[in-house]
Amino acid sequence: xxxxxxxxxxxxxxxxxxxxxxxxxxxxxxxxxxxxxxxxxxxxxxxxxxxxxxxxxxxxxxxxxxxxxxxxxxxxxxxxxxxxxxxxxxxxxxxxxxxxxxxxxxxxxxxxxxxxxxxxxxxxxxxxxxxxxxxxxxxxxxxxxxxxxxxxxxxxxxxxxxxxxxxxxxxxxxxxxxxxxxxxxxxxxxxxxxxxxxxxxxxxxxxxxxxxxxxxxxxxxxxxxxxxxxxxxxxxxxxxxxxxxxxxxxxxxxxxxxxxxxxxxxx
Numbered sequence: 333x334x335x336x337x338x339x340x341x342x343x344x345x346x347x348x349x350x351x352x353x354x355x356x357x358x359x360x361x362x363x364x365x366x367x368x369x370x371x372x373x374x375x376x377x378x379x380x381x382x383x384x385x386x387x388x389x390x391x392x393x394x395x396x397x398x399x400x401x402x403x404x405x406x407x408x409x410x411x412x413x414x415x416x417x418x419x420x421x422x423x424x425x426x427x428x429x430x431x432x433x434x435x436x437x438x439x440x441x442x443x444x445x446x447x448x449x450x451x452x453x454x455x456x457x458x459x460x461x462x463x464x465x466x467x468x469x470x471x472x473x474x475x476x477x478x479x480x481x482x483x484x485x486x487x488x489x490x491x492x493x494x495x496x497x498x499x500x501x502x503x504x505x506x507x508x509x510x511x512x513x514x515x516x517x518x519x520x521x522x523x524x525x526x527x528x529x530x531x532x533x534x535x536x537x538x539x540x541x542x543x544x545x546x547x548x549x550x551x552x553x554x555x556x557x558x559x560x561x562x563x564x565x566x567x568x569x570x571x572x573x574x575x576x577x578x579x580x581x582x583x584x585x586x587x588x589x590x591x592x593x594x595x596x597x598x599x
Contacts (some may be wrong), residue, residue: 346371346504347392353403354387358556361387363560364401374530374537376547378582379557380591388557389506392538393425405504424558426535428526429525433480434481434489434496437455440467440586444495456500465590466495469532470525487518490542491525498529505530507539511546523549544583556582558591 340464345368362382369375379384381529384544389398392403394410403410405421413421434443442464448454454462464474470491482488490510497505509517510526530537530550541547547554555565556579564579574580581589 333562335499337560341530343370343424345369345404346373346406347538348404348407349388349392349401350404352388352391352398352403353400354391354396356400358365360560362391362398362459365484365557365560365562367555367562367565369536369538370515371536372534373554374527374550375552376538376539376541376554377562378544378547379534379558380542380543380582381541383557384560385557386508389538389540391412392504393422393427423500424503426500426502426504426505428490428497428507428510430512436516439478440472440484440492443481443492444499444597446496447500458560462499466499469498469529470495471521475517484537486513487521490514490522494522494525494529501533506534507541507550509541509543510539511541511543516545519543519546520549544585 349365349367352365365384365388370449377388379385383385384426387396391398392405394403397411408417408421410418410421419476430596436448438446441460441463442449442451444466445459446457448455448462460477466478467476469473472488472491472495476484476488477494481492482491500540507526514522526537526539537550539547548571551568553567554566554571555562557563564576566574566576571579571583576591581591
């Protein structure tokens with residue numbers, strides 16, 4: 333399998349993965365991931381289910397330690413930082429979880445302001461004010477602030493999750509399958525909100541998804557993860573012109589090609 337040619341960039345990476353390997357028992361998930369994500373860039377990692385996209389994200393967050401290789405954020409090796417230093421780095425990161433991951437026992441504004449109230453000395457009144465401002469940025473008015481997640485639609489939960497992700501004005505935002513479970517129209521709304529909020533903050537964004545419509549809309553560059561390695565990386569225009577057979581098959585959603593999908597019969 334021919335790997336991609338590394339593209340030149342004069343900037344120092346905001347996030348860098350060097351030779352990252354990760355296995356669980358005998359199952360090899362990441363097999364030497366090399367990836368640079370630059371300041372202010374929106375990079376999307378695509379790949380099928382079980383290819384290691386979520387494990388890559390967890391390694392960057394420091395939730396999983398690579399077996400080999402290392403992760404750098406702002407040139408700092410995560411594995412060489414103290415817990416306090418790692419926590420300081422994580423405080424600069426926002427996260428939109430796949431399921432929204434809202435706290436059922438907290439109302440909307442309390443969910444949005446959770447990081448503010450937990451990690452900073454800020455009054456409830458100020459926290460609510462900031463939460464309402466962030467809700468407005470994702471197209472929700474203040475009447476939503478006092479309701480609970482159980483009263484929200486799937487699309488509204490995603491918006492609240494996005495408002496929470498940007499509440500602290502993070503330098504980095506991660507999006508984990510941001511359009512999963514949404515209809516095509518709401519998916520496009522969420523994609524537009526991701527693009528606008530990332531640009532407004534000037535943040536560096538990393539998204540993992542198998543939704544090609546989403547990837548095309550929000551990405552500056554797209555990287556494909558397959559068999560534990562980044563096998564291709566480029567812009568959306570380059571994606572449409574690539575001759576890489578693995579990428580072409582995945583983008584086309586074709587059952588025919590070099591990517592073999594094992595289908596087990598139900599007995």
